Amino acid sequence: MEDLKKDKEELYVLRKNTFFKVLRFLIWSMLCFFFIKGVIVSIRPDPTAKVNGIINDFKANLNTYQNQNQEILGFAQNFVTEYMTYKAGEEFEYVDRLKPYVTDTIINAAYRFPQGSKAKVLYAGAYKQTQYSPTQYDVWVMTTVSYSSKTISEDGIASETETEDTVVLKVPVSVDKNKYIVEDYPAFVSDDQKAFYEKQLYTGKESTAEIKNAVELALSNFFKAYYESDQSVIDYYLSPDADPSKFIGLQGRISLEKIEELRVYYSNENSTTDFLALVTLSIKDKNNAIITQHYHLKIIYKDKQYYVVDMDVRNTNLK
Structure with a gap:
């Protein structure tokens, strides 16, 4: 009976020792794994740093x-x-x-x-x-x-x-x-640098004659200010949505002769207050030479007045 009890105690101790050995092995394996991984990460270059x-x-x-x-x-x-x-x-x-x-x-x-x-x-x-x-x-x-x-x-x-x-x-x-x-x-x-250019005229729904006349009066005043007046006068004709940096005036270096031609279109079929104006101007330089200018302008009608929203050169091949 005592021998049997002693054998059981020895078996228990053996199993206990085996369990701890396996546990120690797992713990050391994990420690080695994390250590090696840390070394690799520290050696490997940071992807962000590499991209930069x-x-x-x-x-x-x-x-x-x-x-x-x-x-x-x-x-x-x-x-x-x-x-x-x-x-x-x-x-x-x-x-x-x-x-x-x-x-x-x-x-x-x-x-x-x-x-x-x-x-x-x-x-x-x-x-x-x-x-x-x-x-x-x-x-x-x-x-x-x-x-x-x-x-x-x-x-x-x-x-x-x-x-x-x-x-x-x-x-x-x-x-x-x-x-x-x-x-x-x-x-x-001989080096011909001139590109082929196919002129494409703008097509759209034209405004009424009454609107066109009102826009022409507004643009005459605007361009008069743009070429000849102070910045505060120019700003008066601009929409609050306009970028003032695009409308830095010339302060008399150029003078407006007249609007030669004007076409006014609705910005889209359903619009009643937004317009596109295609303008041909005559201006004078310091020697009074007459020079032609082309602009296209975005116009908005608000509070019973026409304001300039945007302006750029060219009045054909518009995007």
């Missing part, structure tokens, strides 16, 4: 790219200004002006301008570039040049002739370590 890093790198690269593009365009533009400006008898000075921009091929060329001739760049603008290779670009520069030449008639009378011409030059630019050089002679090219 990618965005910041992109912004930096984009900024560098944009800055370099502007520098290349500016470099080519400045070069063309010097390249197309010359005067007979000042060939050495001409070469000195080109030296900061070009290779020896261009510097060592023999320049000889016709006697009595000179040219001066009135305007130069670099407007396009294409990449020829990772370090080479072609830059298009449009320039207006004033040409002057002297001639002597058979009876010995000297006269000077002046002309202006606009030309486009394609300039080959090479880049090395954020520095630039014109690597070969610029070429005179």
Whole structure:
């Protein structure tokens, strides 16, 4: 009997020890798991930080790219200004002006301008570039040049002739370590930048003649204020929903001549107080030259008065 009791106690102790061993194993396993996971999380980069890093790198690269593009365009533009400006008898000075921009091929060329001739760049603008290779670009520069030449008639009378011409030059630019050089002679090219444009007239429900006449009177007063008066007068004709920053007046630098043409439409089929006005204006500059302007305006009728809500250029191909 005592042996049986002793065997039961030993079995109980054995089971108890086994239970605690398994429990300790599970606890240590969990501790190891959480420890290893913590180490991995601490080592692994934060996804948010990684995304922010990618965005910041992109912004930096984009900024560098944009800055370099502007520098290349500016470099080519400045070069063309010097390249197309010359005067007979000042060939050495001409070469000195080109030296900061070009290779020896261009510097060592023999320049000889016709006697009595000179040219001066009135305007130069670099407007396009294409990449020829990772370090080479072609830059298009449009320039207006004033040409002057002297001639002597058979009876010995000297006269000077002046002309202006606009030309486009394609300039080959090479880049090395954020520095630039014109690597070969610029070429005179033809570059038609004019896009195809199909005019689309606005169609909609036109207002009555009575409304049109009232809108025309309101717009005459508004444009008179817009071109010639103080800001407080302009604001009087604006709707409370209008953005005042779009209506900064010209304070007399331009004057209104008259409204040449006006078409007024309801903003939609069911509208009775909202309108679209298409306006052709005549204005005068400081020399009293007559200049045409086109606007489309959103108009609202409120409290027995027509107010301007919005205004933008063009009166065809409206969105």
